[in-house]
Amino acid sequence: MSASPASHPPSTAFEQLAQQLCRAAADLARRGWTPATSSNFSARLDAGCIAITVSGRDKGRLTPADIMLMDDQARALDAQCPSAEARLHAQIYRMLPQTGAVLHTHSQTQTVASLHFAAAGVVRLHGYELVKAIEGLRSHEQDLSLPVFPNSQDMAEIERHVDVWRAQGQPLHAYLIAGHGLYAWGRDITAALRHLEAIDFMLACELELRKLPT
Numbered sequence: 177m178s179a180s181p182a183s184h185p186p187s188t189a190f191e192q193l194a195q196q197l198c199r200a201a202a203d204l205a206r207r208g209w210t211p212a213t214s215s216n217f218s219a220r221l222d223a224g225c226i227a228i229t230v231s232g233r234d235k236g237r238l239t240p241a242d243i244m245l246m247d248d249q250a251r252a253l254d255a256q257c258p259s260a261e262a263r264l265h266a267q268i269y270r271m272l273p274q275t276g277a278v279l280h281t282h283s284q285t286q287t288v289a290s291l292h293f294a295a296a297g298v299v300r301l302h303g304y305e306l307v308k309a310i311e312g313l314r315s316h317e318q319d320l321s322l323p324v325f326p327n328s329q330d331m332a333e334i335e336r337h338v339d340v341w342r343a344q345g346q347p348l349h350a351y352l353i354a355g356h357g358l359y360a361w362g363r364d365i366t367a368a369l370r371h372l373e374a375i376d377f378m379l380a381c382e383l384e385l386r387k388l389p390t
């Protein structure tokens with residue numbers, strides 16, 4: 177796919193995907209999960225072409241003009257500039273070819289949980305019915321291990337942590353970055369939203385449980 181929204185008439189497929197991304201972003205912004213223009217969202221248009229939010233925009237007020245195209249190495253396919261974190265999106269699409277959408281948010285729950293579990297390097301979600309919202313998990317008896325990678329302004333460093341986790345043969349359904357937020361994905365935007373919402377809910381439960389007397 178060489179067409180771009182800047183240099184060619186917008187394709188219907190791109191327009192539809194861009195509209196869906198804008199709606200998802202507005203929904204997440206309403207929940208307060210995208211403070212201060214943070215967060216970024218993407219969806220795969222075809223094998224080598226990914227629609228992704230331009231950095232620095234209010235995620236509650238996006239229009240398709242705020243969505244750009246990049247390839248799976250995070251290189252711009254139009255005149256706009258992807259955010260540094262676009263590299264993390266691109267890595268997920270390369271690593272997990274069935275992925276159709278990647279959503280990254282900075283909710284308070286995600287940020288607090290990422291700091292609380294940073295030293296452990298992992299959150300083990302155990303006994304939750306809602307784990308079944310995650311594709312591939314079918315029973316509350318299945319655990320979901322969510323890695324917490326150290327934050328860095330060097331995306332290559334975060335990419336290396338992801339690679340190491342995968343090289344250890346551990347399933348990767350989503351990940352937290354310490355003091356930062358959550359990356360979740362799915363085969364389309366709807367599935368990615370479901371994963372993001374389920375994981376945020378289970379993280380909130382983990383934090384609530386720690387307030388109770390033991």
Ligand SMILES: [Zn+2]
Pocket residue numbers: 214215216261280282356357
């Ligand atoms: Zn971020």
